[in-house]
Amino acid sequence: MTQIRVINPNTARAMTESIGRCARAVAAPATRIVAVNPAMGPASIESHYDEAMAVPGVLAEVADGEADGADGYVIACFGDPGLDAARELARGPVVGIAEAAMHAATLVGRGFSVVTTLSRTAGRAWDLAARYGFRDACRAVHACDIPVLELDAPGSGAREVVTRLCATALERDGSDSVVLGCAGMAGFCAEISAELGAPVIDGVAAATKLVESLVALGLRTGKRNEYAPPIPKPYTGLLADWAPAM
Amino acid sequence: MTQIRVINPNTARAMTESIGRCARAVAAPATRIVAVNPAMGPASIESHYDEAMAVPGVLAEVADGEADGADGYVIACFGDPGLDAARELARGPVVGIAEAAMHAATLVGRGFSVVTTLSRTAGRAWDLAARYGFRDACRAVHACDIPVLELDAPGSGAREVVTRLCATALERDGSDSVVLGCAGMAGFCAEISAELGAPVIDGVAAATKLVESLVALGLRTGKRNEYAPPIPKPYTGLLADWAPAM
Amino acid sequence: MTQIRVINPNTARAMTESIGRCARAVAAPATRIVAVNPAMGPASIESHYDEAMAVPGVLAEVADGEADGADGYVIACFGDPGLDAARELARGPVVGIAEAAMHAATLVGRGFSVVTTLSRTAGRAWDLAARYGFRDACRAVHACDIPVLELDAPGSGAREVVTRLCATALERDGSDSVVLGCAGMAGFCAEISAELGAPVIDGVAAATKLVESLVALGLRTGKRNEYAPPIPKPYTGLLADWAPAM
Amino acid sequence: MTQIRVINPNTARAMTESIGRCARAVAAPATRIVAVNPAMGPASIESHYDEAMAVPGVLAEVADGEADGADGYVIACFGDPGLDAARELARGPVVGIAEAAMHAATLVGRGFSVVTTLSRTAGRAWDLAARYGFRDACRAVHACDIPVLELDAPGSGAREVVTRLCATALERDGSDSVVLGCAGMAGFCAEISAELGAPVIDGVAAATKLVESLVALGLRTGKRNEYAPPIPKPYTGLLADWAPAM
Amino acid sequence: MTQIRVINPNTARAMTESIGRCARAVAAPATRIVAVNPAMGPASIESHYDEAMAVPGVLAEVADGEADGADGYVIACFGDPGLDAARELARGPVVGIAEAAMHAATLVGRGFSVVTTLSRTAGRAWDLAARYGFRDACRAVHACDIPVLELDAPGSGAREVVTRLCATALERDGSDSVVLGCAGMAGFCAEISAELGAPVIDGVAAATKLVESLVALGLRTGKRNEYAPPIPKPYTGLLADWAPAM
Amino acid sequence: MTQIRVINPNTARAMTESIGRCARAVAAPATRIVAVNPAMGPASIESHYDEAMAVPGVLAEVADGEADGADGYVIACFGDPGLDAARELARGPVVGIAEAAMHAATLVGRGFSVVTTLSRTAGRAWDLAARYGFRDACRAVHACDIPVLELDAPGSGAREVVTRLCATALERDGSDSVVLGCAGMAGFCAEISAELGAPVIDGVAAATKLVESLVALGLRTGKRNEYAPPIPKPYTGLLADWAPAM
The missing domain is CATH 3.40.50.12500 (Rossmann fold)
Structure with missing residues (x-):
């Protein structure tokens, strides 16, 4: 069973559900789609500002996915917010829509x-x-x-x-x-x-199939250099919990 | 059942079999891989000349695939020979390796x-x-x-x-x-x-999954213009049988 | 005397003649224009498919030109079909229109x-x-x-x-x-x-003059690497005669 | 008096002070440099992840600068984190180092x-x-x-x-x-x-002078389209306070 | 005191004065703008030819600026005539408008x-x-x-x-x-x-501020290679006086 | 008879002669090569400055060529100095080496x-x-x-x-x-x-053949817009004689 976490970066629950349906409509039988959205951040993403502010929530969802054994991720907003950071964080592949x-x-x-x-x-x-x-x-x-x-x-x-x-x-x-x-x-x-x-x-559908394909191919983000896991270090204040784990 | 025709553009039968195995190793259970090679053309492709001369055989295999109900095609030579022409010919998607x-x-x-x-x-x-x-x-x-x-x-x-x-x-x-x-x-x-x-x-593996994905997404080559089917017309001589059908 | 072989890649004889006239109209007195078209292939070239299927005929004409002592070649179709392959095959320069x-x-x-x-x-x-x-x-x-x-x-x-x-x-x-x-x-x-x-x-006229110029300059396709003659090897079936000679 | 807010996106106070000194060393007499860093976020920025997580703090500093009458901003981390978003938020020019x-x-x-x-x-x-x-x-x-x-x-x-x-x-x-x-x-x-x-x-020095120059030239980010202020809308959870004001 | 020489490459005195006013309007108090135009060359620059013929006059003004202790230069014609040559000649920065x-x-x-x-x-x-x-x-x-x-x-x-x-x-x-x-x-x-x-x-205004900024930053054209001073050598005829000094 | 004016932009007479020889060695029998160099300017071209200062002399040679009935021009310095301006001035084609x-x-x-x-x-x-x-x-x-x-x-x-x-x-x-x-x-x-x-x-040889070819093809610089003749206007001082003629 392949678990793909499809992250809607905004907080609109109805949109998350619709996104989940679209992903499931094309996913292989052996793929489990987990459609989620952050508990925090913008209701919709319509500016660079919204996009930037959606990223902590997206990355929290990636961290949760890692804990949950996700095999890969879809970032389901057309600005592909947090894609590079998510690639550092996740073991499996991450694709933006x-x-x-x-x-x-x-x-x-x-x-x-x-x-x-x-x-x-x-x-x-x-x-x-x-x-x-x-x-x-x-x-x-x-x-x-x-x-x-x-x-x-x-x-x-x-x-x-x-x-x-x-x-x-x-x-x-x-x-x-x-x-x-x-x-x-x-x-x-x-x-x-x-x-x-x-x-x-x-x-959404395209990214779901691409992640599924990369997982099937055994391909994960290259971790030799740019996309190595974030270096552990202290974070302060409101986002302290986001500090990369040792 | 999705049928993907994986075309080895050279005539090396052993290589076709190895290519077929690699495609099958990653294909979904519902995908049938048909690995073929032309009955004509170069034993291997190592020059622009070899590549050009492999194309008629590749296109014959695409035509056969169309008759056989292929849902999509992989062109399994790293020069992607005949890719644009194959896209005109095929109803389903065509991807080069x-x-x-x-x-x-x-x-x-x-x-x-x-x-x-x-x-x-x-x-x-x-x-x-x-x-x-x-x-x-x-x-x-x-x-x-x-x-x-x-x-x-x-x-x-x-x-x-x-x-x-x-x-x-x-x-x-x-x-x-x-x-x-x-x-x-x-x-x-x-x-x-x-x-x-x-x-x-x-x-080979990557193209197999991409074709599978495009088929699952219902995506075929756009046929409005450049990739419309070849215009029917007479061909002469040795390649007369390749004339685009009316 | 410089011999330039002007190859019309389609089989339309009238067009070949017109192309020959246009080449001769600008050629130097010491240039002999040999305007030819393949005995095989598409009547006209209006798709990637037509173009690909014209290439074997074009390359046969290049091979004939080599036997005939051609100093250079014009490929007289606006898609420049077979240009890279022809450069491998020919000793002299090859230019597409x-x-x-x-x-x-x-x-x-x-x-x-x-x-x-x-x-x-x-x-x-x-x-x-x-x-x-x-x-x-x-x-x-x-x-x-x-x-x-x-x-x-x-x-x-x-x-x-x-x-x-x-x-x-x-x-x-x-x-x-x-x-x-x-x-x-x-x-x-x-x-x-x-x-x-x-x-x-x-x-057609422009290519004729460029080939003439390259010949006058003593410039031929560089043969150190990519454009070296095709490696001799067996070809099978209908196109067996196209196999690069030892 | 021109006020330029130089934002160190990490939380290293000593670095902020050094950055402030470098900015002041080149600033015009009539320029006041306000060197700040967020109260939250990564101690240093060495990955896409750190960079993304520094952005909310950077944008809070821009919002504070707007309240404080800043004429322009320097984002003093070589990844230029949050630059596009800051341009939407600020009335004056924003330049990354x-x-x-x-x-x-x-x-x-x-x-x-x-x-x-x-x-x-x-x-x-x-x-x-x-x-x-x-x-x-x-x-x-x-x-x-x-x-x-x-x-x-x-x-x-x-x-x-x-x-x-x-x-x-x-x-x-x-x-x-x-x-x-x-x-x-x-x-x-x-x-x-x-x-x-x-x-x-x-x-740091270069950006300070460029911001100073843009202010002197009366040039601010164009606000007709992409860089218009973020659209007011609700934000949820931890970052609710970042919601663009009506 | 920073001296910036603003060179109007054409010979229209009224335009030089207007350019000088625009530069002074944005210059810092400690900047002295010297607005000049060549004593020779085209009345206005509206072709590649005009531009090329304006360059000797521009370079004479740069040479004069060097003698006069100019800290930097603006070339005030939108074709930026002579920019690369002026960078070789000048010790300080040169910017085109x-x-x-x-x-x-x-x-x-x-x-x-x-x-x-x-x-x-x-x-x-x-x-x-x-x-x-x-x-x-x-x-x-x-x-x-x-x-x-x-x-x-x-x-x-x-x-x-x-x-x-x-x-x-x-x-x-x-x-x-x-x-x-x-x-x-x-x-x-x-x-x-x-x-x-x-x-x-x-x-004009933008270049004035950029030159001022580069001077404040202590940045001059890199002289290691391409922009080293012109090699001394004889010049003949009408332009003999332009020969690069030993 | 086609007259091609080959302009050596520096004043080194021996180099002009050698350039003339190289051009003649490849020119067609019906081509007359006129190898010239300006009476003014740098002895050799080894900087942007030299190049800029060579241009008035080059353009004087083009003007002389026009008076002399030149059919085309070669600018025989590898920086192609004055090429765009020469294209405005000349009726026939101009090619840089x-x-x-x-x-x-x-x-x-x-x-x-x-x-x-x-x-x-x-x-x-x-x-x-x-x-x-x-x-x-x-x-x-x-x-x-x-x-x-x-x-x-x-x-x-x-x-x-x-x-x-x-x-x-x-x-x-x-x-x-x-x-x-x-x-x-x-x-x-x-x-x-x-x-x-x-x-x-x-x-030098290549440009000679290209100019010859363009002349044979009846191709001249397009004069509809950018390369129209320079607009007549007064020039002042040392270069007054270079003013574009009415």
Whole structure:
């Protein structure tokens, strides 16, 4: 049995459940998905500030996962918050959903478009595309300007807006696929893909399969240097409990 | 049941069997691996010329796979020969082993080294790294200068040579992992990894899991434009049977 | 007397003749142009698949050229099919027409636009621009969506369509020149250039002059490593005759 | 009077004082340097994990600075932790010391070498160089492998080790200058520079002058989009007080 | 007292005075601005040719500055003419205004737009952005197509045209700031910035502060190699007096 | 008859003659080579300063060439001084020898090494490689540290030193060819190439053939925008005669 801990970095419980469902929908029978979110931090992540403040909670969840025997981790926010730190902390592989979605997109075509929530998050998406090697493959980042927590509000029409934006993106950018730029859009993926007749990629599902694959391959983060466990040392004050253990 | 056709682009039957074993070793229970090689073409692939001449055979195997209901394909030569053409031809996803190994490497660390057979193939490895977005992540390409078909010759000492080169590469390049640059090295992977205590990546296994993942995710090559099926037209002479069907 | 073998990679004899005329129109008096096309393969090249399947025929023509004492080669299809393999095979220089046209364009201005046939071929043009170092110089790739073999159909109006697209490209992209993205457009070059008052570049002519220049300079492909002659080895089946000679 | 808040992201009070001295040594007479460190978080920053866990403290210091009327901020750790988030939070400019040192280095020469503490931090330095546009200008990152808090230990010989490494770096990399890769090395800067007869750059001093300059120029972070203030929303648990104010 | 020599590379005296005023407006009390222009060369710089022909005059001004004890230099034309040569000649730091403006822009946001005079100068702006590492940060270069010397012609309406173009640029490019692409626009900066509510950057002011900062930091151009003083040797003819002194 | 003006940017008459010989040795029978050097400027070019000060003389030679009916130009110094300005001035094509040599090198292999005179000029070589698109193809720049004017001093042993450095470069860089980084090395080219059995490229010869080719192709610098003739305007003082004609 492979245990994958899927961490929703915000505190929105309903979103965690939806993320868990999306992960389970694609996981292998022998994979157990543990979908969690931190007990602390931002209700949603829509700025660099939110993202930075979500990281301690994410890392607490990784620490809990290590205690719980998790085989790998998904960080289920499109900014991939805390990814490098989580890789230091975890024995098994850690994959972010932006990372996973972009990897998957480049396996099913040359170029992809990202459809995200708020336009202020586009810079982060470009940063990640560059970091992962996909600056050329990423054709454009489009924002629907719907806040994260309104994506699944009944009657919000969010799915329709996102669908139209995906269609526009494919057309305008000449892309082969669309990457959904928020874990809160995971539930839309199948329908939009069916409607557009083109690959539409949800990072939650993609990351789940990539972590599962890495575990099956026996591949873990290389620990020789940059991603060695954090050096034990004292931490002070509110975050003292986060001090890396000896 | 997911059927993945793992195509060894050369005609070395023993290598096809070894490749099949490596794929099966990591495949999910519900995956059927069909390991094949063309009935035509080069005995091994060690030049641009060999690679180009292997492509018709690879594409014939893809066409057979389509007839046979294959859900996805692995191209099991580190030059990823015919990858773009195969993506046009196949309904399901197609992944090359260089592509897969490099993707996997960037998920378990920042930088990787490639250890390959002949030094003349390094240019192709760099081309592929650049094409896939991993030019910066790829730190160096090292050649052991053992011909492909001698890798598993009894008493060749190939495994030892490759192991030493992997160790040197990790040290010199400051890499987090090593990518094995030939399908003929697939059988060495687990042992070298265990010996070095660092991720060593075999593209055959990695590609098998990536194709499996894409199939599970319902992701196929985007067909809107560049990767649409080849346009039907007449082909002449020796390769007339390869003409794209109407 | 310098002999340049200009290889049209498709089997369209009329196109070969037109290509030969364009090469002869710019060749030096002491240059003999031998314009050929394979006896096998696709009638036209409009996909990665067509391109891959044209390569064995191209390489057969290179082998014939070697037997015939050719001093250099032009590969006269804008995808530059088989270029690396041909460089291994040939003693003299080999230049592709996309390569030649892009080189020439960067000598007469900072940025160029490509005007090509089908939009599905744009990805290949971008790949080549990146491979040759001209990713920044290449401003855009525009498709007229006229199939290759209809370019010279009487009454097709192809020349007018291509001319208008060149004008639009110069305007929109702020380019200094236009590169014609198909050997089938070679015959349009002079007229479009005259009409637009801007450099319009046909790769067939450009490659002919570049090969002539390299021969005059005594420059051949470096053979120390990557482009050494293919290693002799057995090939099986339909392509057995292509086996690299001992 | 310009008030610049120089934030040492770790909790080492002695280091904060040394950083404050280095900033004051170069500040204009009309500049008031307020050197602070968080009341919480890691004692030193030597991993992605430490860095991530230092960010809440850094952002608390920025919030305090806003209340206190700070005109600009220096983030005085070579990983530039929390820089993007701080830019959202602050009205005035925010500059990281890696950022500042690299900018300064490219103004006094073509290429620079970084001399840092632990080799595991080199990846972060490369990330930042790439993010700031200096991937080509950054020639190499060298680690002295002395922990941050031992840099100023009496009798540690750290200054000599760092000096020798700077000399080696200049020689080996053909660089025009050396960037010191840790705020804890700030005190070494003048002496090493004098000894080597080449520009040696301390990011604390450089960032202080850059912030001062931006303030004098009336330049603040652009707030139209990505760097707009964080959207007010509830935060939960331990970090509830960090919730962006309405 | 720090002496900064601000060199207007063209011979337009009125422009030199305006440039001097802009530099003095931001300089520290202890800084003396010496604004000069060559006695020779082009009346304005609007082509590569003008720029090249302005360089001897610029370098004569640097030589005079050296004799006069200048501590640093600003080259106040957006093509940064003669920058590398001036760095060889001067003991103190030399900064170009395109360089300074682009550096400042990347400190107050992710992306910037350039608004320049004639569209024919855009290529040079892109060259400089690439050279300084800001090719990705530079989103677009927009030309108002007003000649340099008409920028301050009474009744020209230039300020309004430039303001509108800045507004359009911010909107269209999603930039965080605008860089003014001509020293002749320096006087517009404060008003445009106030009107648009976004950072608008004048390179003259920015370069003045950067040179002041480098001087305060004790940083001069590295002289170990590329920027060592020019090798003494004879020069002939009209420019004989420019021969590097022994 | 095609007239190509080969401009040696320094004032060393003997070097001009040697350059003329090298150009004539490869020129077509119908090409007339006019080898000239300015009557003014530096005796040799070994710094950014020398290079900048050589440009007025180069441009005077281009102006004379225009009056004399030159069909194209070679700028025969490896820094390609004044290239952009010359392209504005000339009706026909202008090619620099660094540009030509690098273009030729990428046509005969994947990677090349540059062997140049003084190490201080390496930065310029890298700048040009980047500008022309060959940053990846250029593997390394090696300096022999022999001054330009001593290259052909009898008994200097320069040829032997350069030959050894070429051999080392090929070996160490894994390059396919070597580019000679100074017009003063043109005379060594054939012998070194013969001795090493690898392509060794002299930019003077390469540029001559490229200009000849562009003329034969009817290709001139695009004049729509950046490279339009310099705008007529007054120039003052010593360089008043250089003012662009109305």
